[in-house]
Amino acid sequence: MQKGTCVIPPLKCDAYKENLPKHQKFKTNYKRGNLPIAMTSKGGKVTWKADVNKIDFHYYLPMFFEGLTETENPYKLFAQQGIHDMLEHGGPKIFPCIPQLIIPIKDAIKTKNKEVMCATLRVLQHLVKSGDMIGEALVPYYRQILPTLSLFKEKNVNCGDGIDYSQLRGDNLADVINETLEVLERYGGEDAFINIKYILPTYESCMMN
Numbered sequence: 001m002q003k004g005t006c007v008i009p010p011l012k013c014d015a016y017k018e019n020l021p022k023h024q025k026f027k028t029n030y031k032r033g034n035l036p037i038a039m040t041s042k043g044g045k046v047t048w049k050a051d052v053n054k055i056d057f058h059y060y061l062p063m064f065f066e067g068l069t070e071t072e073n074p075y076k077l078f079a080q081q082g083i084h085d086m087l088e089h090g091g092p093k094i095f096p097c098i099p100q101l102i103i104p105i106k107d108a109i110k111t112k113n114k115e116v117m118c119a120t121l122r123v124l125q126h127l128v129k130s131g132d133m134i135g136e137a138l139v140p141y142y143r144q145i146l147p148t149l150s151l152f153k154e155k156n157v158n159c160g161d162g163i164d165y166s167q168l169r170g171d172n173l174a175d176v177i178n179e180t181l182e183v184l185e186r187y188g189g190e191d192a193f194i195n196i197k198y199i200l201p202t203y204e205s206c207m208m209n
Contacts, residue, residue, distance in 0.1 A: 015151055016112060016151060016152075017112065018111060018112050018113045019110060019111050019112055020069060020071065020111050020113055020116075021069055021107070021111070024067075024069065024070055024075065025063075025066045025067075026063065026064070026066045026067030026069075026070055026075060026078075026079050027067075027070065027072075027075045029063060029066075030075060030078060034063070035060070035063065035064075035078070035082070036048055036049040036050040036055060036060070037049065037078050037081075037082050039074055039077075039078075046077060046078060046081040046082070046085075048085070052085050052086060052089050053089050055086075057086065057090055057093040057094065057096075057097055058093075058096060058097055058100075060086070061083075061086055061090070061094070061097045061100070061101065062097060062100040062101055062104060064079055064082040064083045064086065065079075065083060065100075065101050065104035065105065065108075065123075066079075066104045067079025067080070067082070067083075068080070068083075068104060068105070068107075068108035068116065068119060068120045068123065069104075069107060069108050069111055069113075069116055071113065071115065071116060076119075080119055080123070083123050083126075084123070084126060087123075087126045087127060087130040088130070090130060090131070091130075091131060092131060094127070094130050094131045094134065095131055095132075095133065095134055095137065098134065098137050098138065101127070102141045102144055102145065105120060105123075105124060105145050106144050106145045108120040109121075109145060109148045109149065110148050112148065112151070112152075114152075114173050117148075117152070117173060117176075118171050118173055118176050121176045121177060121179075121180040122176070122180075124145075124180055124183075124184075125179070125180055125183045128183055128184060128187045128188075129183070129187065134187070135183075135184065135186075135187025135188040135189065135192070136187075136188055136189040136191075136192075138184065138188065139188050139189065139191050139192055139195055142184075142195045142196060142199060143195075143199060146196065146199045146200065147199055149177050149181075149200060150199065150200050152173050152174060152177060153174055153177050153178065153200060153202060153203075154174060154202065155173065155174055178203075181196055181200065181203055182206040184196060185205065185206055185207060186206065186207065193205050193207065
């Protein structure tokens with residue numbers, strides 16, 4: 001090496017760097033009055049301005065899923081509570097919406113924000129359990145929504161407070177990931193495990209133990 005030669009180190013690759021979107025569609029839609037949800041003046045509880053059983057799920061459910069990347073209240077609260085309420089009451093209206101939910105789920109997990117990821121994984125668990133055949137229908141989308149989880153599956157980090165059926169709690173992200181993978185396997189049919197294993201090789205079946 002010649003005298004005075006400067007060696008530049010390789011660029012740092014931060015695989016865990018958060019990547020939150022700069023523009024939040026859900027927040028914009030709420031401010032425009034496009035969402036039938038609000039906060040009560042007393043108690044600060046989320047309330048619907050329309051009958052959740054009668055709203056257009058094909059239109060509103062993907063819109064609420066876009067709010068999974070929200071980290072600011074009340075938008076985060078509106079999005080998460082709205083999703084859980086719709087999944088609770090949607091029944092057969094949920095299944096036709098699945099293709100429209102994949103990109104919002106993928107985008108939320110790819111933020112690598114621990115709180116966002118935990119909330120999204122809880123929503124994914126609820127989605128799988130909310131209707132017949134939904135678990136099986138999600139299997140072809142595993143390659144889109146699961147890869148980022150491999151970074152955090154064995155990493156013990158607290159994901160902060162997230163809403164889960166209206167209750168706030170703190171969770172370990174790795175535990176929530178493994179719990180979600182088990183739910184996907186149990187409800188995903190015979191092809192679920194092999195598809196999960198392909199993307200996350202360290203995953204062990206919960207059905208064979």
